[in-house]
Amino acid sequence: MKIAILGGDGFVGWPTTLHLSEQGHDVHIIDNLSRRWIDTELGVQSLTPMDSIQERCRIWHDLTGRRLHFHLLDLARDYERIKAWLIQHRPDAVIHFAEQRAAPYSMKSDRHKVYTVDNNVSATHNLLAALVESGIDAHVVHLGTMGVYGYSSVGATIPEGYLDVDITRPDGEKIPQQILYPTRPGSVYHMTKSLDQILFQFYAQNDGLRITDLHQGIVWGTHTDQTRRHPQLINRFDYDGDYGTVLNRFLIQAAIDYPLTVHGTGGQTRAFIHIQDSVRCIELALAAPPQAGSRVEIFNQMTETHRVRDLADLVAKVTGARVTHLPNPRAEAAENDLVVDNSKFLALGLQPTTLAEGLLGEVVDVARKFAHRIDRSRVPAVSAWTRDLAAKVERDPEGRKLKSVS
Amino acid sequence: MKIAILGGDGFVGWPTTLHLSEQGHDVHIIDNLSRRWIDTELGVQSLTPMDSIQERCRIWHDLTGRRLHFHLLDLARDYERIKAWLIQHRPDAVIHFAEQRAAPYSMKSDRHKVYTVDNNVSATHNLLAALVESGIDAHVVHLGTMGVYGYSSVGATIPEGYLDVDITRPDGEKIPQQILYPTRPGSVYHMTKSLDQILFQFYAQNDGLRITDLHQGIVWGTHTDQTRRHPQLINRFDYDGDYGTVLNRFLIQAAIDYPLTVHGTGGQTRAFIHIQDSVRCIELALAAPPQAGSRVEIFNQMTETHRVRDLADLVAKVTGARVTHLPNPRAEAAENDLVVDNSKFLALGLQPTTLAEGLLGEVVDVARKFAHRIDRSRVPAVSAWTRDLAAKVERDPEGRKLKSVS
């Protein structure tokens, strides 16, 4: 297949690129490199030294003889160029990672909120409108997030996308319907994924686009079978308070003897998936496209759930780190249960990589190896969700006043 | 109150401006005049001769001694200027009409789809982000549409915004919840109103913004008590295939002896409201703001429902016009029932103006008076919803090939 990977320079996009290239697909990366620019804006860098995308593609070619094609394109701003690109290249599938994906970054300031909404909504809508206009029947695989549902304390089982409801006719008759599972996003970033769902529903229904939406848990780990094969193929590893995801951040904190920072009680339960399983799920989803005219196919792309404080305790046990509690900058329930249905990927053959399997140790090794590259001042989380919360979260666990980088 | 009316130069915004000014409020119009530019793009004009907004404001002042303030501002593009405007003027309420509001226009071409999404999402989000950032606790009253629900053949009663559902816990316990009534928008325009709902839900929940969303039916009529008071205060009257709404279009067609064009079987049921009731509802909603921290207040702003073919028959009976059926350019159910709950406005004192009350005749009089301004070639609807439908709708009822203006 000819596959376009939008956002193929990112944390999940890059290992997906290598995985699909290795399987013999003709892979094209489209990326505006905005994530690298945000590193510059924030004054942070990937823990792992990351080469340019052009250099990484060259190394892969040297190693395997396979070509990766990189196209510098802004999906949110270059509508006409995306359309021209699609018409010229006619991909069989498009994997869409190309969004601003950090919740804390999206809440940093009004500028960051506006950027996140503009970038993410336009990227997704431009892609869909261009596919309709060019008449290209590519399977769209989008990365959404489990976080779109919010985490209330109700503790329902999150189904794979749809909820059965009864709607009532004027004569009192109840008509069973399946609707998109209602979302209650907790940040501007998560909200954009909720907006994406509406865009997908419309374009599947009105134009018969074939769309798969993967509601992904928090990705942890860094290596996959392909990124391990050469030092310069290494994946990016974010540890800062904006882009670093919770488990990876604990592992980094442990590696540099920083206390593991748990926000609030740590009673928030979250869904997780290892990066190796993430790329495998994408492969499975690609092989099972929905039919034209059918509704959006939704998978829950996660393998396990954990309470944040339990994760911290686990990492503390493995590494000897200590745990500290900080005020929670997010407007969210202090404690929640979370049960997620992921039977569709299991049925397609996914064999989950779980936390207990020693991969935790691998991440700590990566963290220790590159510990000299860590800027400790970037480890705390600094974006507060509301004005009231902002007043409470001004100091890091070492007692220093936090600098805002907005 | 100091009230900002975003989109105050438009069809509903202008009579709302006059109505609220007459009641003694300090009214500020914010508009980028994009609707006038779209008239130019399409080569159409309001049936009624419409003066510049500055001139209309001057006439109102001459007549009543009341000042209207006009600010040329693009809500979608000038984020920093909106914020500065809010901080300078500190309105008590903001009424938000400022969106591209024609479904056919939104489906004209990919350019029109992209424009509609960018304009409407950014206008709404910029307003919300700027209110949070500036700390201004203004009541936001937004005009949404009944059309956001789609019109399936299921025929449920549309409640005022929320639906009772049961969600299921892993132990099987069912937890009753109220969720936003699920939307199934049928055009890119309607889709943007569905996106707006998610934005409102988030900002009400995260930041305590006080938001009222009015899900409005199709507005008909042209005059209100204030616009009648001077020829130069007359409201705009759209009759073209993009912006003209169905009942007003029938009345125009009747006035110029053009056949009443019913798409498909005309079995689509729609909700309606007269322009005078529309401005009255906005007044009522303004007086009943939700409390900070509560969910978005949603009203169904309509007074009656009719099947499109019944409306055509009614207009034919009153005027002697003939009815003709054309292929439907929209991807929608051929027949649907529609029952809408509007008890909240009735409880607040709304006394509906219904179709039977002679106002139909007033609209026909307006249409006849300005019939010399009608461009017959602009009367048919030309935007098709999908490529397949586009092939079917190429000729107008007089047999002429339709020119596309995209």
Ligand SMILES: NC(=O)c1ccc[n+]([C@@H]2O[C@H](COP(=O)([O-])OP(=O)(O)OC[C@H]3O[C@@H](n4cnc5c(N)ncnc54)[C@H](O)[C@@H]3O)[C@@H](O)[C@H]2O)c1
């Ligand atoms: N990392 C996680 O834990 C996680 C969890 C759930 C869902 N997801 C989703 O998976 C996707 C990928 O996540 P990631 O961690 O790889 O993010 P990332 O930020 O590392 O990668 C995103 C890539 O998209 C590019 N991009 C952004 N906007 C673009 C635009 N307008 N035009 C072109 N390219 C653009 C960026 O430059 C970057 O290379 C995202 O959509 C994210 O929401 C990630």
Ligand SMILES: NC(=O)c1ccc[n+]([C@@H]2O[C@H](COP(=O)([O-])OP(=O)(O)OC[C@H]3O[C@@H](n4cnc5c(N)ncnc54)[C@H](O)[C@@H]3O)[C@@H](O)[C@H]2O)c1
């Ligand atoms: N007319 C109807 O039948 C009807 C029915 C249901 C809902 N509504 C809703 O009511 C609202 C008003 O409808 P209308 O018929 O008066 O529409 P309209 O097009 O006549 O007025 C909209 C006004 O908003 C302005 N505007 C658009 N984008 C803007 C931007 N980015 N910045 C500043 N100004 C901008 C336009 O110039 C125009 O003056 C719309 O939101 C519409 O969706 C209308």
